Amino acid sequence: MSLLLRAVLRQLVAERWTTVSVVVGITLAVLSIVAVHLLAEAVKSQLDRSSPGSALGLSHMLHRGALHENDYFELRARWRVGSLASVEALVPILEGRVTARRDAKALPRRLPIRVVGLDPLALPGASRSAIPSLDGDRSWLTGSAGWISAGSDLVVGESLELPNIDGPVVIIAEVEIRSTFDDPVLLVDIGTAQRILDRPGELTRIGVLRRIEERAWMRVAERLFPGLGARRYVTDAPWKVSGYQVEVLQDNGQRLFSGAVLFNLSALSLLSVVVAGFLIHQSAVNSIRQRERVFDRLRALGIDERRLVLQVVFEGLIVALIGSVFGLVLGWWIAGWLGQLALGETASSLLDGAEGTAIAWAAGKALVFGPLVGCGSMWVAYRSVFGGVRKRRDGLLVGCLMMLGGGVSFSATGVAGAFLAIAAAALAAALLVGPALVFWAQAPRGMATLVGLLNRRNLAHRSADVRVALGGLVIALATAIGMSLMVSNFRVAFEAMLDQRLSADAYVESRVGFTEAELAELRSIVGPDSTIRVERREDGWMRAAGAGRLGASFIYDAGDVDALRRYGFPGPLPAGGILLNEPGARRHGITPGDLVEVSGSHGTLELTVVDIFRDYGASSPRVVVAPETGAALFGTTAPRAVAIAGLDSEHSTALYRFAERNEWRTRSDADVRSLALAVFDRTFRLSDALVMLAVAVAVVGLFNALVAVRLRRAHEFRLLHSMGFSVGEFLRLNLWHAGMLGVHAVLVALPLGLGIGWLLCGVLNPRAFGWSIPFSVSAEALLVPAALGLAGALLAGALPGLRTIIRGDYLDA
Amino acid sequence: MIRFESVSKRFLDGDVERTVLRRYSFEVSDGTTVSLVGPSGSGKTTVLNLIAGLDVADSGDVLVELNGVTLSLKGMSSAARARYRRQSIGYIFQFFNLIPTLTVAENVRLPLELTGRRDLEAEALSRLDALGLAGREDSFPEQLSGGEQQRVAIARALAHRPAIILADEPTGNLDAENAGRVVDLLCEQAAAAGATLVLATHSEFVAGHAHQRLDLQR
Numbered sequence A: 001m002s003l004l005l006r007a008v009l010r011q012l013v014a015e016r017w018t019t020v021s022v023v024v025g026i027t028l029a030v031l032s033i034v035a036v037h038l039l040a041e042a043v044k045s046q047l048d049r050s051s052p053g054s055a056l057g058l059s060h061m062l063h064r065g066a067l068h069e070n071d072y073f074e075l076r077a078r079w080r081v082g083s084l085a086s087v088e089a090l091v092p093i094l095e096g097r098v099t100a101r102r103d104a105k106a107l108p109r110r111l112p113i114r115v116v117g118l119d120p121l122a123l124p125g126a127s128r129s130a131i132p133s134l135d136g137d138r139s140w141l142t143g144s145a146g147w148i149s150a151g152s153d154l155v156v157g158e159s160l161e162l163p164n165i166d167g168p169v170v171i172i173a174e175v176e177i178r179s180t181f182d183d184p185v186l187l188v189d190i191g192t193a194q195r196i197l198d199r200p201g202e203l204t205r206i207g208v209l210r211r212i213e214e215r216a217w218m219r220v221a222e223r224l225f226p227g228l229g230a231r232r233y234v235t236d237a238p239w240k241v242s243g244y245q246v247e248v249l250q251d252n253g254q255r256l257f258s259g260a261v262l263f264n265l266s267a268l269s270l271l272s273v274v275v276a277g278f279l280i281h282q283s284a285v286n287s288i289r290q291r292e293r294v295f296d297r298l299r300a301l302g303i304d305e306r307r308l309v310l311q312v313v314f315e316g317l318i319v320a321l322i323g324s325v326f327g328l329v330l331g332w333w334i335a336g337w338l339g340q341l342a343l344g345e346t347a348s349s350l351l352d353g354a355e356g357t358a359i360a361w362a363a364g365k366a367l368v369f370g371p372l373v374g375c376g377s378m379w380v381a382y383r384s385v386f387g388g389v390r391k392r393r394d395g396l397l398v399g400c401l402m403m404l405g406g407g408v409s410f411s412a413t414g415v416a417g418a419f420l421a422i423a424a425a426a427l428a429a430a431l432l433v434g435p436a437l438v439f440w441a442q443a444p445r446g447m448a449t450l451v452g453l454l455n456r457r458n459l460a461h462r463s464a465d466v467r468v469a470l471g472g473l474v475i476a477l478a479t480a481i482g483m484s485l486m487v488s489n490f491r492v493a494f495e496a497m498l499d500q501r502l503s504a505d506a507y508v509e510s511r512v513g514f515t516e517a518e519l520a521e522l523r524s525i526v527g528p529d530s531t532i533r534v535e536r537r538e539d540g541w542m543r544a545a546g547a548g549r550l551g552a553s554f555i556y557d558a559g560d561v562d563a564l565r566r567y568g569f570p571g572p573l574p575a576g577g578i579l580l581n582e583p584g585a586r587r588h589g590i591t592p593g594d595l596v597e598v599s600g601s602h603g604t605l606e607l608t609v610v611d612i613f614r615d616y617g618a619s620s621p622r623v624v625v626a627p628e629t630g631a632a633l634f635g636t637t638a639p640r641a642v643a644i645a646g647l648d649s650e651h652s653t654a655l656y657r658f659a660e661r662n663e664w665r666t667r668s669d670a671d672v673r674s675l676a677l678a679v680f681d682r683t684f685r686l687s688d689a690l691v692m693l694a695v696a697v698a699v700v701g702l703f704n705a706l707v708a709v710r711l712r713r714a715h716e717f718r719l720l721h722s723m724g725f726s727v728g729e730f731l732r733l734n735l736w737h738a739g740m741l742g743v744h745a746v747l748v749a750l751p752l753g754l755g756i757g758w759l760l761c762g763v764l765n766p767r768a769f770g771w772s773i774p775f776s777v778s779a780e781a782l783l784v785p786a787a788l789g790l791a792g793a794l795l796a797g798a799l800p801g802l803r804t805i806i807r808g809d810y811l812d813a
Numbered sequence B: 001m002i003r004f005e006s007v008s009k010r011f012l013d014g015d016v017e018r019t020v021l022r023r024y025s026f027e028v029s030d031g032t033t034v035s036l037v038g039p040s041g042s043g044k045t046t047v048l049n050l051i052a053g054l055d056v057a058d059s060g061d062v063l064v065e066l067n068g069v070t071l072s073l074k075g076m077s078s079a080a081r082a083r084y085r086r087q088s089i090g091y092i093f094q095f096f097n098l099i100p101t102l103t104v105a106e107n108v109r110l111p112l113e114l115t116g117r118r119d120l121e122a123e124a125l126s127r128l129d130a131l132g133l134a135g136r137e138d139s140f141p142e143q144l145s146g147g148e149q150q151r152v153a154i155a156r157a158l159a160h161r162p163a164i165i166l167a168d169e170p171t172g173n174l175d176a177e178n179a180g181r182v183v184d185l186l187c188e189q190a191a192a193a194g195a196t197l198v199l200a201t202h203s204e205f206v207a208g209h210a211h212q213r214l215d216l217q218r
C-alpha cells in the first residue's frame, strides 16, 4: 500500500498543473454545494421568523367576535381529545394600546405602546428559546418584567410605568417581533396584560402552530437537495376550525416560492459538480493516455488490473479530498457573501447562528460528493481508455433522446421526468460536441493559409483531448443561457402580474370583517377623489369532472371590468363564468370552457371556467366569481379587505391612523410590489453567481485539457520554433485554438440553452410549482453567456500558452 | 560564415551547474559542409541551437555573416532571432520533423508561407521528386516511413533557400542503407543550393561526408 501511495503522490506532483486545476475544479463545485446548503438553511430559518406570527413561531390565528379565556380552555379540551389535527401549540393572546410613562431622564416621557399579553409557556419550544431570559429570570410571571420589540426607542433595563398595575415593568430583553405598526411592542404575561388593559378574562385571539406533516425520508431528501420538498406547501384544503375565523400567518405561497428558488439553486450547485466531473474525467483520460505505455509495462510485470484501477481511483480520491476540504472552508466563507447578495444584511447573522446539524450536513455533503465525483470520473476514464466505452456512444445518445422525448411528452413523469429530460438533452449535447467539432473543422472551405489549415486540422486532430472538457463547457453555458432565459421571462411575467394585482394605493384588512358603518366611515375618510374597492374572500370547495373535491379560496369583488382586469381578464364576466388560477387549473387538469362544481357554506353551483390567470406564489386553487355568484355560495358576508386607489398623502395619513385605531392591517401595494421585485432580483442574482461558478469550473477544465494538448503538440511547437515562429505567433496560435473551441462550445450551447430555457419555463416550472412562464427569447440572455464562454475559452487558451512560452517547453520535448 | 568566439554555455541541472561549452571557438565558411562529432552529452545539439539562435551563449558570441552583414546573435532580441531563423535557417531534427496535420506538400510549403516566398513553390516541390518522393505529396507524415519522413524534412529545410542548414542526427533512427541515402541526398542538395550545412552526429560514417570536422569532448 505504501508503494501505491508513493506512486500516486509522485504522479500527482509530476502532473502538478493538472492536479492543481482538478483541485480548483472540485473546490469550486464543493463550494457551491456547501454555500447553497448553508443558505437554504438560512432562508428557511428566515422564513420561519419573518411571518407575521414571527418570533412567536405561530402559523395561524383564530378570531371570533368576543373571545374569553373559557373559549381558549374549551379549544384546548378539543385539542386534547385529538379533534385539532397536527396542531402543536395553542397560545392565548390579548393585545391593546396604552400610554407608558418612562423615567424622568428618558424622552419622550410619555410613549404610546402596544401591549401584547400571552402565555409564553404555551409557545412551541423553538419560539420559547427565541425569547431571551424566559427560563432564567422568572420576574415576568409576577408582572414586574416584560420584553420589548427590537428596534424601538426603549432600551433593556428601562422601567415603564403602566396603568392599572402597582410597580413598574422592567424591560429584561429584546425580542424579534415584526409588527405591522410602528409603535414599540411590549410583550408580557397574559395575566399582566389583562390587568394593564383592564380586560380581565378577555382575549383578542388564539395563536396556533400547525405543522405540515413531514415524513422522515422527506426531511433527509430536503437536506440533500434543498427545495425538493417545496411541493408540500401546495395544500389541498384551507384549515377550518368551527366557530372561528382562521387567519393564516405562515404564508405557504411564500414558502412555495422560496422552495422554488431553493430548488433552482440546488440544481445549479449540482451543475457545478457535474461540470467538475467532466473536468476530472478529461484530465484523467489525458493523464492515463499519457501513461498508456507505463500501464502496459506494469501489466507486463504481472501487476493485475485491479491494482492499476485502484491506483487511478486512489489518485482521484486524494485530489478530490483536498478539493473538498478547500471547498468546504471556502464555501463556509463565501456563503455569507452570497447570502448578502440574496438575502441582504440579515444573511450574515443568520449564518453565524447556523446550527451544528446544518454545518455537519454541509460537511457531510462536501466530503461525500467531492470524493464520489473524483473516484467515479477517474474510474470511468480508466475504463474509457482501456475498456472501449466509446462503442456505447450511439446507444447512450438514443437513450438520451428517448428520455428527453418521454420526459417532455408524459406529464405523469412529473418533476423527475422534466429534470431527466433536461439532463438528457445536456448529456446528448455533450456527447455530440466532439464529433460535431471534427465535422465542423473538416468541412471544406476556400483557400486558407497553411497556418490556418494547420490550426483547423488540429482542432479535429486533438478533439479527443478536449471533447469532454468541451462538453462540460457546453453544459455550463447552456445552463447559463437557459437560466437567464427563464429568469428574464419569469421576471417579466411576475412584474406583469404584480402590476395587475397590486394597483391600489392602500390595502386595508380586517380580521373579523368590516361592518357597513365602518365602510361608510372609511369612505368619508379617504375623500371623494379616492375609489374604494371592496374585496370579499371566502373559503369553499371546488370539484372538476372526474376529480376529487379540493379546497379553494373565492374572490368576489365588485365584479366590474376594472376588478377583473386585475386577473388579466378583459371583460365583464359572462353569467355562470368564473376565473381560475393556474395552480388550481393544473391540479385539476382544467382548461377554459370546462365545467366545475363549486360549493360554499350556502350552496353548490355548476359553473364554466372562462379563463385561467397566472398566480405566481399561489399554492392552492383560487377562484374569481361575480358578486351574485359569491352571494349564492356564501350568503351575505362581511368584506374583509378593501383596496383604495387615488389616495393622496393627506388622506392616507388619516386612513392609516383610522385603521390603526380599529386594529386593521394596512399595507401599500407599491411597497409590496417593490419589495417582491427586490426579493426576486436578489434571489436570482444568487443563481447567476452559481452559474458563473459552474462556467468557471468548465473553463478550468478547458484550461486543463489545453495544457494536455500543448504537451502533445510539443514536437510540433519545437519545429515551428526552429522555423522562426515568434512568441506572438505562438500566442496567437494558442488563442486561435482556444477561441475556436469557445466558438464551437457556444454554437452547441445556444440551441441547447434555448431548449433548456423552454423546458424550464414550459415543463419544469408547471410540474414543480403549478405555474408556467411564457417563453420568449431575449438577445441579452443569449449574448451574455455566449460572450462569457468565448472569453473563458480565450483565457483558458492564453494561460497555458503563456506558460509554454515563458518556460520554453517546446524546446525540452 | 559562422563564427564562435570563445563561447561558453552552462545549464542548471537541478542545483548543479554544468558547463557544456567552455570558451569554444571555431569558424565555418560559407557553402561548406561541417560535421560536429562527439559522444552523447558533449554539446552537439547545444551548438546547433546556438547557431539557430534558439539558445544564447552565456559568454562569448556567435557571429553569423549573411550577404556581407555580420549578425551578433547575442545582441539580438528574441523577435529578431525568430526573424533570422525564419529567413536563414533550415533545421532538421532526429525525429518529429514534420507537422502531423499537414501533408507532405504542405509541410514543404510552410516555410515559404512564413517567409512570404510563394515564388519558390515550384522549385521546392520539384525537390521532392529529386528526393524520390514523387507521388507522395498528398500523404500525411504518419503514412511515410522513417527514411521518407527525413527526406521530406530535407525538402522542407531547403525550401526557402536558407543560408544555413542545421541537421541534428538526421539519420539517428534509420538503418544503415537508408542513413547513407539520406546523408548523401542532404549533402548533395545543400551543396546544390549553396547552403552551409552543419551536421551533428556521432557516426563516423556520416562525419566522413563533410569538408570540415569539429570534435566535441565531454
Ligand SMILES: Nc1ncnc2c1ncn2[C@@H]1O[C@H](COP(=O)(O)OP(=O)(O)OP(=O)(O)O)[C@@H](O)[C@H]1O
Pocket (backbone or CB within 6 Å): B011, B012, B013, B018, B020, B038, B039, B040, B041, B042, B043, B044, B045, B046, B047, B202
Ligand atoms: N535545456 C537544458 N537544461 C539543462 N541541461 C541541458 C539543457 N540542454 C542540454 N543540457 C545538457 O547539456 C549537455 C549537452 O547536451 P546536448 O543536447 O547539447 O548534447 P548532445 O551532444 O546533443 O547529446 P546527444 O548525442 O545525446 O544528443 C547534456 O548534459 C544535457 O543534459
Ligand SMILES: [Mg+2]
Pocket (backbone or CB within 6 Å): B044, B045, B046, B168
Ligand atoms: Mg543531441
